[in-house]
Amino acid sequence: MSFEHHVEELNRRVESTLDEWLPDDAMPPRPLHRSMRYAVFNGGKRIRPLLSYATADVLGIERQSVDPIAAAIELIHCYSLVHDDLPAMDDDDLRRGKPTVHRAFDEATAILCGDALQALAFEKLANETQQAAIVGYLASACSSAGMAGGQALDLMYEATRPEQADIEHMFRLKTGALLDAAVLMPALLAGSSKNDCLALREFAESVGLAFQIIDDLLDVEGTSEQIGKPAGSDQAMDKASWPLLYGIDAAHQRSEALIQQAAESLQRLEGNTEPLRWMAQRILRRNF
């Protein structure tokens, strides 16, 4: 059965782990715990956990063995959204059509919410996998050489016209590092060969870059309803946007080519590559 038919079940799977991990919101400090659950259970598409589960399939390991990886990476993703939305950062009022955390609660709670979600991710990942190398890999993806560094570059590029290579380097850090961790952590868990790791890394790099170009395209072409916040905000914020800088048609072509490249990387793997292939197509065709 195609991976598509497992998506709902896998989403329930990661949400059940997240529900188990997150402190009860009746436990003090209640506003903080409520904000953490609000940030996590927000209708997210769970792309990163799905990539981890799809990688488990290609590596031939049990899906349930990557449950802690899937949930930890989603916590990190959610924390990054809470901080990115803050007034000092992107200053967004809406996220998936609902008030952002600093709007629904307050700014101090949103800062602490992100901080606590990051800590929770590492706590649970460490305690449940008991594998320091996996924790170190995820932490590196979150660092100034990964996601946080990409966000800093994004802010630096506002109101500038970066070269295409620079904007793509920023994408690799901002979005790519976490997608890379989503497929490489299962490989570390499985003790995969260097060749398999390399193929997965190339897959993730292409998919991550395409993901962010499509994100920028959605901001230009999508409706506010589709993207859950005002469309055109990149332009309004003078963000370094791939399609705005290099053209909408070129952006479509580049993302198509990257997804094609991702599919080619998968040919070097021996297991069942259909789930990752499906995920790459889903990312290319997404409208959310």
Next chain:
Amino acid sequence: MSFEHHVEELNRRVESTLDEWLPDDAMPPRPLHRSMRYAVFNGGKRIRPLLSYATADVLGIERQSVDPIAAAIELIHCYSLVHDDLPAMDDDDLRRGKPTVHRAFDEATAILCGDALQALAFEKLANETQQAAIVGYLASACSSAGMAGGQALDLMYEATRPEQADIEHMFRLKTGALLDAAVLMPALLAGSSKNDCLALREFAESVGLAFQIIDDLLDVEGTSEQIGKPAGSDQAMDKASWPLLYGIDAAHQRSEALIQQAAESLQRLEGNTEPLRWMAQRILRRNF
């Protein structure tokens, strides 16, 4: 030779590890990397690393074996100061007499600086100790059941009159959790007995509580020069301050009694307790 004579050397030791760990500030994104070094090399007293080194002594393990623990916990402490100083939190302009990170750089950089310091702590601790249990312990101390939760309670208690038990519970999370980790992580590394861990935990609990009461006392009694920011800011912010709520004399008595209690906990340990005893006295007599 008394532990006192090793303090300078141990401070150099942890600063050399931190210098090695922190990305070069010539590496992009430069503002982020500069802010990280600015936040860490700020004249801090390195109390938490010193507690870890002092614990190594009592447990009879090599001081160098706790280098990654000492540096990781200092990164976490530094990240927490950067976020606590933010306008939405304590809104402090000065820290140890110098502009706070959001003042020296900007608010977005300060948020990302704290985020990246937290990630770096877990990355290096995981990769250098290869012990997931130690990483999980530190992450738990940073979580909503630890430091981040304590900070949230502190904000909730502004303009209220919490019971003494409530304010002390808040101190246990806000300050105590990290001091507890500073002594318990070396114990995990050493594979200490349950009894030793229990004695160390009681020591840390008393010291942590005293530490925060003294912090509040310094805000009331210290000069701005001593504490490196405007004295009296707790009162100005309507913070839940132990001495303001329960009296200055009572605060002195309570902190003396707690340090006495900490010394008693040490009597149950068999190794050289002089370093931890000296640290407890240093915390009681501190004027910074």
